[in-house]
Amino acid sequence: MSLLHLYRLPDEPWPLPLPVIGSTLSAGFPSPADDHLDPPLDLNRHLFRHPAATYLARVRGNSMLEAGIHDGDLIAIDRALTPRDGHVVVAVVEGEYTIKRLRQQGPRLWLEPANAHYQNVEITGDMSFTVRGVVTHVIHALPPTC
Structure with missing residues (x-):
């Protein structure tokens, strides 16, 4: 995404x-x-514990639907937080921004989508990879019912 x-x-x-x-x-x-x-x-x-280290971003795509993050949502990204296993993060993989759940087991590191139609992204030593921050809040509008 x-x-x-x-x-x-x-x-x-x-x-x-x-x-x-x-x-x-x-x-x-x-x-x-x-x-x-x-x-x-x-x-x-x-919403913003560390305003000087916090950014907002608009999400495109649906790989995080089951985490409650929808296409078009606004997310708050805190760069002051240390990313840990299980955090939803904004990362740059091979020059592309993505939002996924960070997973780590021993030395193994991967990004996990929250949608069964997408695959995990295994992070290997030869890849360009940076975590840009931890997603702390999601803002999205509810669809009208009428």
């Missing part, structure tokens, strides 16, 4: 405080709504 556009966050992101409903929302049976709001939540502080 290739990434089309990379967006760098400003060094000092502006505050983005939004109101937060004070109670959790039921995804099962409805419950009476509280009229209580918690203090505003600054989405920039909530």
Whole structure:
């Protein structure tokens, strides 16, 4: 899956405080709504722990569907985090950007898609390979129902 556009966050992101409903929302049976709001939540502080090391990118392709990452989604990539086995990462393999789950078992390293129609990418010593960062958040719109 290739990434089309990379967006760098400003060094000092502006505050983005939004109101937060004070109670959790039921995804099962409805419950009476509280009229209580918690203090505003600054989405920039909530989503971007390391703003100077964080980029946004738009995803193209569907190799990560089963991880909840869809074509057209916006992802946050944190370069300050150390990539570990099981992390979803943005990597450059042979000059091509890709987003996959990083897997490591002993010295063996591979990138694993989250879609059965795609194969693992085994990383060998003769390949050009760099991890550009760890994906920390996915932003995607829900499709309209009508």
